[in-house]
Amino acid sequence: MSAPIYLDCNATTPIDPRVVEAMLPYLRSHYGNPSSGHAYGRAAKAAVDRARAEVAALIGAKPEEIVFTGCATEANNLALLGVARAARSRGRTVLMTSAIEHPSVLQPLRHLAREGWSVAELPVDAAGRVQASHAASLITPEVALVSVMRANNETGSLQAVRAMADLAHAAGALMHVDAAQAVGKVAVDVDTLGADLLTLAGHKFYAPKGVGALYVRSGVVLEPVQYGAGHEHGLRPGTENVPHIVALGEAALLARTALAQDAAHMTLLRDLLHARLAAAIPDLRLNGHPTERLPNTLNVSFPGVAGWQLLAAAPAVAASTGSACHAGDHAASGVLAAMGLTREAAAGAVRLSLGRLTTAAEIDGAAEALIRGWKSLTA
Incomplete structure (x- = not known):
C-alpha cells in the first residue's frame, strides 16, 4: 500500500x-x-x-x-x-x-x-x-x-x-x-x-x-x-x-526567499481541491473566510457524515478534523462552535492543509479518495 x-x-x-x-x-x-x-x-x-x-x-x-x-x-x-x-x-x-x-x-x-x-x-x-x-x-x-x-x-x-x-x-x-x-x-x-x-x-x-x-x-x-x-x-x-x-x-x-512562490502554488492547489469537492458533493460548506485565510488551508464540512468517519473511509488521505492537539477527540471543534456552526456542520468538518511539497497529482488523488469515501457513507 x-x-x-x-x-x-x-x-x-x-x-x-x-x-x-x-x-x-x-x-x-x-x-x-x-x-x-x-x-x-x-x-x-x-x-x-x-x-x-x-x-x-x-x-x-x-x-x-x-x-x-x-x-x-x-x-x-x-x-x-x-x-x-x-x-x-x-x-x-x-x-x-x-x-x-x-x-x-x-x-x-x-x-x-x-x-x-x-x-x-x-x-x-x-x-x-x-x-x-x-x-x-x-x-x-x-x-x-x-x-x-x-x-x-x-x-x-x-x-x-x-x-x-x-x-x-x-x-x-x-x-x-x-x-x-x-x-x-x-x-x-x-x-x-x-x-x-x-x-x-x-x-x-x-x-x-x-x-x-x-x-x-x-x-x-x-x-x-x-x-x-x-x-x-x-x-x-x-x-x-x-x-x-x-x-x-x-x-x-x-521561507523569506520563496514566500510568494509557495503561497501562489498552495493557493492554486487549495482552490483546485475545493472546486473538485464542491462539484461532486452537494451542500459542501466552506468554513472560514473565503479570501482572508491562509493560502494552504481548506476547512470544509461534508454533509451527512462526521469528519472522522470520512477520513476513516478515505485512508489514502492523511488529514484531520481540526487541531492535531485534539486528535482522537470526536467532540465538535470549539473554534467552529464559536463561529456559530450547527452541531451537524461542525461534526462534518475536515481540515485539509497543503504544503510547498504538495503536487497537483496528490490533489487529484485526494479529491478522488474523499469523494469516493463520502459517497460510500451516504449511499
Missing part, C-alpha cells in the same frame, strides 16, 4: 531537505556549547547568531529581539505569563484574547484567571474573525495585554491584527500575536502588525519539532517563567539547542 497523501501541514510540515543538510554539521562536528570560549564554542555561537539574524529578517525584527524557545507553546507561555508577572504592579488587571485561540494561549490565561486576573474573550463572526468595532469598547485602560492569533490553525482565517494592536496601544496595553500558523505561509512583519510580542514555531514551516521563538520588542519587560544561567537575555535558561536553532534559521531563510 502506498503512503497516504499528506494534507495535514497545519499539524506539522515535513522537514525540508535543505534544512536537514544545514543542521547535520551541528549534530556531527560542530558540537560545542555556545557559552564556551574556545573554538568549538565560538563556532556554535556564530551559528546561533546567524540563525537569530535569519529569524529576525523573516519577521522584520532586530536579531536581539529574538528569544529561542523549545516550541510555540513555550513561547506563548513566556509571553503571557511574563507580561502578567511584570504588569501586576502597574494596576492593570485584565488580559484579553479571542474565543478561537490555540490552547497554548487559552490555558495559560485560564491559569492566570485562577491567580486573580480577569480574562476577557472577544467573540468572532461567522468567518472566524474578531471585529475591531466590537473590540473597541472592551479594550480599556485596565487591559495589560491583548493576545490575538494572526491565522487560525483550523480554518486558516486571518485576523485584522493591526486594528487590534492600535486599540491595545491606545489603551496602553501590549499586543501579543500567536503567528505560529502564519509564519512561512503569509508575510509576517512585526511593525506592520503592531506586535509587541510574536510567537513562531519551526515545525510549521519545514524545520524540526522542538524549536520555536518569541519576538520581544525592544523595551518590553517580561518576567521569566524559568530560572537558570541567563541564556536568551535571561528569559529562556538552558544550553541552546544549536542543531535545531540552525535548522530554524535555514527554514526562515527559505
